[in-house]
Amino acid sequence: MPSIRRMAPLAICPLLILGAPVPASAAAPGERPGTVVTTTPLPGKEAPGSTATSITYWTENSLDQPRQSLATIYVPTGTPPAGGWPILANAHVTAGLGDDCAYTDDYGTAAADVNVVTPWITAGFAFVATEYIGIGTDGSHAYLDAGAEANAVIDSVRAARSVDPTLSRDYVVNGISQGGHATLATAAKAAERAPELRLAAAMADAPATKIEGYIPVAGPYIPPLPAPDYTTYVAYILAGLETARPDFDLDAYLTPAGRAVVDDAHRLCYFDMNTRTQGTSIGQMLSKPLSTGDFPAVLRDVTTLPVSGFDAPVLVNQGRFDVVAFPFLTDLQVTEMKLHGADVTYRHYATGHNVWAQALPHNIAFARAHLAA
Structure with missing residues (x-):
């Protein structure tokens, strides 16, 4: 995964899939969401204190058509806790739409970025990083497609658990900018899409809202x-x-x-x-x-984020001087979510768009607290 130093400085501007739609129920058994297509161990490319595996798995776009996505799984070494390692599902920042833009270089096979992955490994989480649909897999990437983002994130957790039995059914989701958009979309859809899993918390950093x-x-x-x-x-x-x-x-x-x-x-x-x-x-x-x-x-x-349907607590982190994900739009998104009954904690930072470093310790603490709830 690229270093935060390589993250797009303006990661969201707030300013072919072929063939007829295929209902989700028409998917072949091997195409069902979360089904793993390929698994590639990544020896020597782990984050410190973890193993690393690249997978390709089935998910769906927002038209309920089967599509494939990539993900990289980092699992802590050592003995897992009772119930397995809780999962941090990572929704990545804007990298681009083409195959060469995989956030984890070489389609998920690059060495992990210690700045991004290691804090979660150290905190006792497995780290599952989807590439979304179309980045390193067939077709282009449907940028800021809320439904497709949520499907790819949720189904990456399903796929990871089928690969590694030490992973828990409990997970949290976190992402910045485009990833913040994906995080909120995931949080609103998680319980309905994957009732066999438990989303304990969602942490959205500088989310793209009200596009x-x-x-x-x-x-x-x-x-x-x-x-x-x-x-x-x-x-x-x-x-x-x-x-x-x-x-x-x-x-x-x-x-x-x-x-x-x-x-x-x-x-x-x-x-x-x-x-x-x-x-x-x-x-x-x-x-x-x-x-x-x-x-x-x-x-x-395609892009509108839900304001209802949030069964898990949500933490939103926003820079007050953000000229990309404008604070007043995040204010509006959070207000509407609260009015619809969502449990939202809203933190502000005296910074611009990249709130990641300042928000990280709060995100880990929030995740731990709600996993234990």
Whole structure:
């Protein structure tokens, strides 16, 4: 897993799957969610005090079609506690949409990042890191597709437990930025999707929220912005919609330059995509406002986070100076969750988007407390 130093500095801008939909019930037995396709031990690439294994497993996209995902499993060495090692399901930050963008390099076979994995191993957790659907597996990645993210995270826990019998049915989920978005989506869906598991807590750091509320304001009139990241993330969002809803006519909104940028967004990783979008504004990509036609409804259907259905306690960590996952949008998300009965703890930090280091000890403490509850 790449170092936090390599994490996209603006990991979310708040601004092909082929064939007919196949109902989940129509999946072949070998395609059922959590079924493991391949298992590869990773000797010499472990986090300190752990073993490491790369797996490919079946999950589903948000149209309930069977799809494959990658994950890396790190299990503490030594004797597991009664009931097995509790699991930290990791939802990773924006890395890109193509196969080369696997957050754990070489499709899940790189040495673990000690800054990310080791604190959880030391705290007595197994660490299960999904790549989501389409990063290192067939198709492109449906960026910020809440349903697909949640499925990939939950099913990674199912898959990991089928590989290693020392893993508990109890798990927690944590992620930053795109991963924060995935964490909240997972927390709202966990009990319904996998009743055989117990989600004890969810910790969302700087989550991307309310994307559906402001991305549609974009149009040809948007001037060049000082940071290339914004064009990169809008391109990722558009490419993600194209993957999540292949029947949607995205081309109706794109200029020829925009079509070329979105094509590159399907394959280029974050830093390369930033280089690619230098000199290209969001306005230059768009032939008409995103507020018109079907775009707002499709965006809502794919990216909107639930505000109800949270059976486990949730911790949300937010930097008050975050210019990416805007604090007022996180405030609104948390308020709506609380109004719908969610048990939410909301912590603020005097920092920008990368709250990970400051939030980590609070996340571990929160996870431990609710595992014991």
